[in-house]
Amino acid sequence: MDMRLQKVGISIASAAVVLSFAAVSVASALTTSCVGAPSPTSITWTATSAGGIDPIAFLWGNGSTSSVQTIAVSPGMYSMTLQVTDASSTVATTTCSATVAQAAPTITSFTASPATITSGQSSVLSWVVGSASSTSINNGVGTVTGTSVTVSPSVTTTYQLSATNPGGTTNANATVTVNATSTNPGVAAQIQALLAQIKALQAQIVQLILQNAGSGGGSSATSTPATCFDFRRDMKHGDEGDDVKELQQQLAHEDPTLFPPGLATGFFGMRTEAALKMLQRRFGIDANGTGFFGPKSRAHFAALCSKGDSDHDGIINSQDSDDDNDGTPDTIDAFPFNPNATSTPARDDHRNRGDNGRRGENGRDGENRGESHDD
Numbered sequence: 001m002d003m004r005l006q007k008v009g010i011s012i013a014s015a016a017v018v019l020s021f022a023a024v025s026v027a028s029a030l031t032t033s034c035v036g037a038p039s040p041t042s043i044t045w046t047a048t049s050a051g052g053i054d055p056i057a058f059l060w061g062n063g064s065t066s067s068v069q070t071i072a073v074s075p076g077m078y079s080m081t082l083q084v085t086d087a088s089s090t091v092a093t094t095t096c097s098a099t100v101a102q103a104a105p106t107i108t109s110f111t112a113s114p115a116t117i118t119s120g121q122s123s124v125l126s127w128v129v130g131s132a133s134s135t136s137i138n139n140g141v142g143t144v145t146g147t148s149v150t151v152s153p154s155v156t157t158t159y160q161l162s163a164t165n166p167g168g169t170t171n172a173n174a175t176v177t178v179n180a181t182s183t184n185p186g187v188a189a190q191i192q193a194l195l196a197q198i199k200a201l202q203a204q205i206v207q208l209i210l211q212n213a214g215s216g217g218g219s220s221a222t223s224t225p226a227t228c229f230d231f232r233r234d235m236k237h238g239d240e241g242d243d244v245k246e247l248q249q250q251l252a253h254e255d256p257t258l259f260p261p262g263l264a265t266g267f268f269g270m271r272t273e274a275a276l277k278m279l280q281r282r283f284g285i286d287a288n289g290t291g292f293f294g295p296k297s298r299a300h301f302a303a304l305c306s307k308g309d310s311d312h313d314g315i316i317n318s319q320d321s322d323d324d325n326d327g328t329p330d331t332i333d334a335f336p337f338n339p340n341a342t343s344t345p346a347r348d349d350h351r352n353r354g355d356n357g358r359r360g361e362n363g364r365d366g367e368n369r370g371e372s373h374d375d
Helices: 003-007 185-214 242-254 270-282 295-305
Strands: 031-038 042-050 057-060 068-072 076-085 091-100 106-113 116-118 123-130 134-137 148-151 157-165 168-179
Touching: 031 076, 042 057, 042 076, 042 091, 106 157, 106 168, 123 134, 123 157, 123 168, 242 270, 242 295, 270 295
Parallel strands: 031 091, 116 168
Antiparallel strands: 031 042, 042 068, 057 076, 076 091, 106 123, 123 148, 134 157, 157 168
């Protein structure tokens, strides 16, 4: 054994040597990264780190200290710096970027007014568009500005509106329906105006007739074409009007014994009914005689028209425009044109009739008759 070791009193054989080691933690290098996720109106920035000694602190270029942040942006390209620091004050930096694309245009509305037209008319196409760099409409319209345009299609047409910008194109449709046939509005208006004039003239004619009758005038309307009296309604006991008076005059003209001419008052009373019954039996209109002036009786008097002269003025009825000589043309006398022609319940026949105070057809009260027909 080495004497020098013995001299110092160290015995290798007897000495126990203990070696101890302290564990030293050595950190790996600190690194960092970030990413930006764009949407049409914002970017979400997210930071990550690796290595270093916790805790890790984040600091974005806009001052934010969060590991994740979202900021509102408009379309375009953006970049962001990021700095991270660990517990040992080790620093790592990086830069990330993101691009926000422009959104396609928006079309809030696209309409046609009116949506239905007739050939030759126009319709207005209107629209509300957002974020468009250009706007156009097909079917011959082309590029448009503003918010409306007038079109005049000859057939039903669907128009497509296209709004475009760098972010894309948005489309919308509107249809204009064209009716091929229609009444010309101008002609329709003229027709309505003419009808109104006709009504006004008819009212004037009636007024003149009433004035003429009130003044006792006996002249006939020379402008009215000559014609037979046209009985336009069925008549029965209780009816009254100029057409009733015409019937009475024709009964008297046919046979004064049937109906006395002086009793032609325009009221269909019992005497008129009795005379009509006799005439119906005499000419075979009705075997029993109904006293109802219906289609067969009207046909009989129409046949007599060309030969008769009811007012005895020397002009036969077929050529006499006023064959009862009351100052009112026969075309106006006839129901329903005659404003005085009415259908009323039966009344007292001895009621005074007319301006001359002549009594009615007989002195007995009339009675309502059932509507029996002569056909």
